[in-house]
Amino acid sequence: MTDTTQQGWFSRLKTGLSKTSAQLTRGISDLFTKEKLDAATLDELEDLLIQADLGVAAAERVVEAVGRARHARDLDGESVRGIVAEEVARILEPAAKPFDPPESARPAVVLVVGVNGSGKTTTIGKIAESFRTAGLKIVLAAGDTFRAAAVEQLGVWAERSGAIFVSKETGADAAALVYEAWHKAKDEDADLLIVDTAGRLQNKAGLMAELEKIVRVLKKLDPEAPHDSLLVLDATTGQNALGQVEAFGKVAGVTGLVMTKLDGTARGGILVAVAEKFRLPVHFIGVGEGVDDLEPFDPKAFARALVGLPRE
Numbered sequence: 001m002t003d004t005t006q007q008g009w010f011s012r013l014k015t016g017l018s019k020t021s022a023q024l025t026r027g028i029s030d031l032f033t034k035e036k037l038d039a040a041t042l043d044e045l046e047d048l049l050i051q052a053d054l055g056v057a058a059a060e061r062v063v064e065a066v067g068r069a070r071h072a073r074d075l076d077g078e079s080v081r082g083i084v085a086e087e088v089a090r091i092l093e094p095a096a097k098p099f100d101p102p103e104s105a106r107p108a109v110v111l112v113v114g115v116n117g118s119g120k121t122t123t124i125g126k127i128a129e130s131f132r133t134a135g136l137k138i139v140l141a142a143g144d145t146f147r148a149a150a151v152e153q154l155g156v157w158a159e160r161s162g163a164i165f166v167s168k169e170t171g172a173d174a175a176a177l178v179y180e181a182w183h184k185a186k187d188e189d190a191d192l193l194i195v196d197t198a199g200r201l202q203n204k205a206g207l208m209a210e211l212e213k214i215v216r217v218l219k220k221l222d223p224e225a226p227h228d229s230l231l232v233l234d235a236t237t238g239q240n241a242l243g244q245v246e247a248f249g250k251v252a253g254v255t256g257l258v259m260t261k262l263d264g265t266a267r268g269g270i271l272v273a274v275a276e277k278f279r280l281p282v283h284f285i286g287v288g289e290g291v292d293d294l295e296p297f298d299p300k301a302f303a304r305a306l307v308g309l310p311r312e
């Protein structure tokens with residue numbers, strides 16, 4: 001990747017996070033121009049971070065780091081933002097794990113779950129494209145059999161990325177489709193089977209039962225499958241993300257996260273709350289609709305964008 005595209009995705013991320021970073025920057029510089037930095041100032045900083053969706057535990061950790069630093073040096077708005085970014089990066093560091101489906105499994109099965117419109121299909125398309133470029137043979141399974149448009153959209157991505165596409169008629173049993181797709185992948189000696197799923201709201205028992213059935217069918221075909229279970233979260237939904245991780249985690253055994261739409265009017269602080277609470281890998285972030293707009297997660301760059309600082 002060239003420096004220009006690197007800069008491109010970072011500036012999109014920074015723009016996406018600009019609402020949060022502007023609030024934090026303003027709040028922090030208001031707080032830290034005071035002569036005396038007392039406990040009340042730190043409490044206010046904690047409130048500010050909680051309002052930015054970081055969650056109580058992460059906010060407390062960040063405030064402790066600022067509290068420790070105030071004994072060592074004079075703090076102004078800019079240096080506080082630097083400390084916040086460092087501590088946020090530290091919280092996010094364990095989440096930065098490359099997406100690496102096992103090469104020994106043929107096919108390695110990647111189940112992709114998430115609520116409607118979170119960006120599952122687009123994410124699958126982008127992942128398929130990057131693995132195809134790496135020379136892998138891929139099968140895409142259109143497991144969202146409820147929505148004809150979803151099947152069509154995945155078909156377009158399959159064509160574009162040269163993946164084998166398995167779909168059924170609208171309303172067909174999703175688990176039966178997945179069964180067929182796995183056999184197709186086996187017959188074709190494919191490296192990767194990526195399964196799209198329906199995404200109606202997680203409180204719909206029907207959807208969860210369907211996901212459970214898909215997992216059951218996969219486990220009969222290969223006890224290790226799905227090797228990865230990716231939950232796609234929309235960064236504009238804020239606090240809702242926490243409930244989604246819990247709900248999908250129960251039925252689909254989520255192994256990693258993708259956060260999309262960080263280029264939009266994102267509420268990026270939620271990624272910190274999710275990483276702190278669930279300790280799940282964040283494999284990718286989405287910063288646009290295009291095929292090159294899925295980026296491996298870089299905690300330091302993310303943390304600096306969140307507080308409006310340039311990349312180091």
Ligand SMILES: Nc1nc2c(ncn2[C@@H]2O[C@H](COP(=O)(O)OP(=O)(O)OP(=O)(O)O)[C@@H](O)[C@H]2O)c(=O)[nH]1
Binds near residue numbers: 114123147150263
């Ligand atoms: N700006 C932006 N848009 C995105 C991103 N990822 C996905 N989208 C858009 O979000 C919309 C929904 O994405 P889909 O991939 O269809 O979402 P889905 O989860 O498959 O949704 P259903 O098919 O309705 O279940 C589409 O218009 C995508 O182009 C992103 O990172 N940034």
